[in-house]
Amino acid sequence: MCVANKDTTSQLEKELNKHPCFQKGASKKFGRIHLPVAPVCNIQCRYCDKRYDCVNESRPGVTSKLMTPKAALKWVSEIIAEEPNMKVVGIAGPGDPLANIETLNTLDIIHKKYPELIKCISTNGLMLKERIEHLSAAGVRTITVTVNAVDPEIGSQIYEYVRFKGRTYRGKKAAALLWSQQAAGIEAAVKKGIRVKINTILIPDINKEHIPVVAKTVAELGVYMMNVMPLIPIAGFKDMKAPTVEEIKAIRKECERYLRQMDWCKQCRADAVGILGRQSAKCRAL
Numbered sequence: 001m002c003v004a005n006k007d008t009t010s011q012l013e014k015e016l017n018k019h020p021c022f023q024k025g026a027s028k029k030f031g032r033i034h035l036p037v038a039p040v041c042n043i044q045c046r047y048c049d050k051r052y053d054c055v056n057e058s059r060p061g062v063t064s065k066l067m068t069p070k071a072a073l074k075w076v077s078e079i080i081a082e083e084p085n086m087k088v089v090g091i092a093g094p095g096d097p098l099a100n101i102e103t104l105n106t107l108d109i110i111h112k113k114y115p116e117l118i119k120c121i122s123t124n125g126l127m128l129k130e131r132i133e134h135l136s137a138a139g140v141r142t143i144t145v146t147v148n149a150v151d152p153e154i155g156s157q158i159y160e161y162v163r164f165k166g167r168t169y170r171g172k173k174a175a176a177l178l179w180s181q182q183a184a185g186i187e188a189a190v191k192k193g194i195r196v197k198i199n200t201i202l203i204p205d206i207n208k209e210h211i212p213v214v215a216k217t218v219a220e221l222g223v224y225m226m227n228v229m230p231l232i233p234i235a236g237f238k239d240m241k242a243p244t245v246e247e248i249k250a251i252r253k254e255c256e257r258y259l260r261q262m263d264w265c266k267q268c269r270a271d272a273v274g275i276l277g278r279q280s281a282k283c284r285a286l
Contacts, residue, residue, distance in 0.1 A: 016195060019088055019118055021262070022142060022225065032088035032120075033079055034272045035072040036065065037102045041095035043124050043178065044160040045148075046236035047201060065271075066094075069106040076110055079273060080117075086273075090120040092144075098127035104134050111139035118142065122199070126164060126178060128185025136192045143189050144227075145182055146199040149207055150217045152176040157206050160236070183221060190222035197225045197262070202243045202251055204231070215255035227262035228252050 016022045021032070041048075067075065080086050089110055097103040098121070107119055118141060125145040135143070149155035155175025162174035169177055189196050198218050200211055207214075215226055228251050230243045252261045 016142070019120070019142060021088070021090075021120070021144070022195060022197065031083065031086045031273065032090050033076055033086055034090050034092050035067060035075070035106060036094055036271045037067050037069060037072050037106045038091055038093055038095045038097045038100035039066055040099045041093075041124075042099040042126055042163045043096070043174075045124075046158055046160055047203065047231055047234065049235040069102055069109055072106045073109050073113065076114065076117075080114070086117075088118040088120055088142075089114070090122065092122035096124050096126070097121045098123050098131045104131070104138065107135070107138035107140060115139060120144070122146070124178070125182035125185045126162065127181070129181065129188045132185065132188040132192060132194075135189075136194065140194065142195045142197070144197045144199055145186060146201070147179070147182055147214055147218060148201050148203070149175060149210060150179050150183075150214050151210060152179070154207050154210050155179060158201075158203065186218065186221045186223060195224045196222070197227060198223050198259075199227045199229055201229050201231055202248060203237065203240065204243045204247060205240060208243070208247070208251065211251050212254045212258070215258040219258040223259060225262055226255055226259040228255065 019032075076089055091097045091103050091106065103121065107121075110117065111119060117139075119139040120142040121135065121140060122144040123146070125147070128143070128145065148158050152172040152175040155178065156172045159174055159178060160170070162169045162178050164177060164181070186196050198214070200207075200214055202208060202211060211228060218226070228248060230248055231237060231240060233240050233242055252263060255261060
């Protein structure tokens with residue numbers, strides 16, 4: 001597998017020491033700014049509910065408002081002027097970042113003004129391979145891809161539909177297409193020297209036994225880290241039980257055979273600002 005040269009890799013490792021979602025020690029010292037510039041999503045996960053005005057909810061996919069790229073740049077400038085420990089600018093929704101041209105426009109203008117900030121996105125991976133050249137040029141050095149299944153039979157129980165190149169897919173065809181695109185995108189990102197983290201939602205009744213297979217499979221593609229996250233029972237899965245702490249720990253222990261595990265995730269909002277677990281006062285004024 002072709003990877004970035006040694007000097008580039010060394011520089012990236014230094015940057016990761018300030019990334020709160022890639023290094024546990026950084027999560028207590030450095031903050032991140034999530035920019036809600038991406039409203040559109042190209043898949044429908046059965047556990048996802050993207051309501052924008054849920055100010056009291058702390059979960060992925062919600063934001064108090066949407067931003068334009070220009071407003072996002074102004075917002076970043078205001079935040080880092082007041083809080084210099086903000087080291088990461090991320091785009092995580094509320095839809096899928098790569099389904100929105102606003103994401104690329106935002107990354108471009110922020111990277112031009114603040115090349116020293118770590119640029120990061122969180123995506124379902126459907127459009128990752130197609131966008132990887134632009135992301136790399138815009139300074140993106142870390143990417144999180146949500147991979148819940150590599151088996152179409154299991155994936156078909158998680159995804160209601162996938163929209164790709166003007167067509168809508170359902171069932172096993174949708175799940176197979178999504179995983180194929182995710183795998184290709186992850187490989188392309190790794191070849192660019194980008195660090196890739198995988199988020200996997202533990203849905204006890206569906207993918208609990210399958211998650212170690214996911215870990216092994218993505219590890220073979222060069223993924224850097226895995227984050228097993230508990231299901232939040234909402235939307236189509238509102239009647240399911242969330243996994244217990246013990247279940248989460250057990251799955252992470254199994255997956256450690258293949259990948260380092262993140263165990264400090266806070267399942268952040270699409271407009272989160274600050275150190276993990278401590279929302280910035282600036283965010284509350286959004």
